[in-house]
Amino acid sequence: MDIFFDTPNLSVDPLTQLHDRESMVSYIGHLLEKKTPFTMALIDIDNFTYINENYGHIAGDKIIRELAERVERQIGGNGVVGRFGGDEFIFVLPNIVGYDEIWQICHKIQLNMSECEVEACSGLYVTVTIGLARFPENANSYEKLLEMTDKALYRGKTKGRNCFIIYLPEKHANIVLKTEKDRQLSSMYLHSIVFSNLTKTENLKDGIKSLFDFISSYYMIDHICIQTEHDEESGTLRFEKIHQLSKMKTFKPVKLSLIRNIINNTIEMFYINDVKQIFQSKQTELYDALCGQKITSTCWVNIAYKGEFFGMLRADMTGVAGSGRIWQYGDMDILLTTAKTIALILHFTGKTLVDLD
Numbered sequence: 001m002d003i004f005f006d007t008p009n010l011s012v013d014p015l016t017q018l019h020d021r022e023s024m025v026s027y028i029g030h031l032l033e034k035k036t037p038f039t040m041a042l043i044d045i046d047n048f049t050y051i052n053e054n055y056g057h058i059a060g061d062k063i064i065r066e067l068a069e070r071v072e073r074q075i076g077g078n079g080v081v082g083r084f085g086g087d088e089f090i091f092v093l094p095n096i097v098g099y100d101e102i103w104q105i106c107h108k109i110q111l112n113m114s115e116c117e118v119e120a121c122s123g124l125y126v127t128v129t130i131g132l133a134r135f136p137e138n139a140n141s142y143e144k145l146l147e148m149t150d151k152a153l154y155r156g157k158t159k160g161r162n163c164f165i166i167y168l169p170e171k172h173a174n175i176v177l178k179t180e181k182d183r184q185l186s187s188m189y190l191h192s193i194v195f196s197n198l199t200k201t202e203n204l205k206d207g208i209k210s211l212f213d214f215i216s217s218y219y220m221i222d223h224i225c226i227q228t229e230h231d232e233e234s235g236t237l238r239f240e241k242i243h244q245l246s247k248m249k250t251f252k253p254v255k256l257s258l259i260r261n262i263i264n265n266t267i268e269m270f271y272i273n274d275v276k277q278i279f280q281s282k283q284t285e286l287y288d289a290l291c292g293q294k295i296t297s298t299c300w301v302n303i304a305y306k307g308e309f310f311g312m313l314r315a316d317m318t319g320v321a322g323s324g325r326i327w328q329y330g331d332m333d334i335l336l337t338t339a340k341t342i343a344l345i346l347h348f349t350g351k352t353l354v355d356l357d
Contacts, residue, residue: 015061016068019082024090027080028142031094032135039079039093039102040145041132042153043071043109046161047328048087051126060087063126067113074109097134099166106130106164125274129156130164138167151175160220160317160325187330190218194337204345205239205356211338212241215315219331222246222318226303226342228311228353229256238311238353247318248294256312258286259300268302269336271327294318297325299332301339305347313339 013020019027031038045051045067052060064087071089072081079093096102113128131153139145151172152165159165165172197211198204212224225240235253242249262283263270272278275296279287290298297317303310315335317325346352 013083016065016083018068018072018089019080021082021084021090024080024082024084024092025142028092028145031092032140032142035136036094037097037135037137039096039132039134040149041091041093041106041130041164042084042149043089043091043128043130044153044157045087046127046129050329067126067128070112071109074112075105078105097137102132102134102166106132106166110162110164125276127162127273129153129161131156131167132164133167138169147177148172150177158220161328162325187333190330190334191337194334194341198338198341198345204342204349204351208239208342208356209241212239215334215338216241216243219334220245221315222248223251223314223316225251225314226311226353227253227256227314237314238357251293251316252289254286254289254314258283258289259312260302262286263300263302267336268304269300269332271297271299271332273297273325273327290316297327299327299335301332301336303339303343303346303353305340305343308343308347310343310346311353313342 010023010026011020012018012023028038028040045063048060051063055063064083068081068083068089071091075081075091075093078096079091081089081091084090093102093105096105109130110128113126131149131151133139133145133148133152135145138148148167152167154175154177155172156163156165193214194211197214198207201207208226215221216224220243222243223240223246226238228236228238235256237251237253240251242251259270275287275290275298278290293316295316296319299315301313303313313335
């Protein structure tokens with residue numbers, strides 16, 4: 001390890017025993033002063049608020065400790081790891097600035113995180129998002145480097161989480177980091193988009209298509225559609241939008257009874273971040289149906305009002321095993337609002353989805 005860490009007054013984080021934020025910032029200043037090239041990374045645990053709310057803060061602390069050990073193990077002698085605060089970690093890789101080498105290190109971290117069940121909470125698979133920037137290629141001060149790293153991390157979060165982003169000026173320089181007020185305004189704007197698309201024309205079919213185009217692009221969802229069950233064995237996919245970057249280009253209906261049997265009846269929604277969880281719960285028929293389409297994570301919402309069922313809004317992500325999307329409250333809120341608005345319009349116009357064909 002760098003002789004810098006022999007300094008006696010450096011402090012550690014009491015929860016993880018990693019270097020704390022102050023020590024890591026001092027180390028980065030040390031590297032900048034020596035003009036040593038390095039890569040700086042921020043790691044954020046995906047959906048940690050949800051974990052704390054559903055598993056409790058004691059479990060949350062155990063997860064932070066366990067993930068700290070994993071990251072430190074993966075970095076090994078390549079660099080130094082610290083806790084930046086909350087559910088965020090930081091690591092620094094001195095003399096490692098090559099894109100391919102950084103990619104390989106982050107890829108190993110990602111695999112280690114996404115493929116292993118967290119020992120502290122049985123049945124829970126935790127993923128992380130990583131943002132990285134390099135000195136001197138991207139910035140020549142700690143403040144600027146932190147801004148670049150934040151932008152890369154933010155891009156990873158908006159991309160769907162469970163990924164790593166290495167800052168590239170041509171791709172990420174124009175990213176504007178949002179404040180809490182900006183996020184609230186963004187939520188208002190997105191809800192306005194939903195209502196505007198579904199009500200601006202008397203032809204609901206056109207409104208749904210336009211809205212699905214927007215949702216697919218904005219949230220980078222591989223596949224979004226409405227599935228009806230007029231033929232229970234096969235069903236019908238309506239208003240399909242397949243993202244141009246989707247790993248799959250054709251999708252098949254899934255028996256709606258498989259979804260409706262496990263749906264949350266309070267909000268009439270079902271979502272899964274990783275289809276492996278369906279296999280573990282012994283829902284083998286549903287697991288096979290999703291895996292057959294290379295679906296890694298999925299979200300379904302009832303299009304229903306006062307007991308009148310019209311179909312289900314379905315959103316899918318595809319790829320290789322372990323690359324599922326972590327569905328965020330904001331994503332699901334818009335999908336839920338879309339489904340319920342469509343249901344209300346159909347109910348009060350006396351139409352069904354078949355009538356829109």
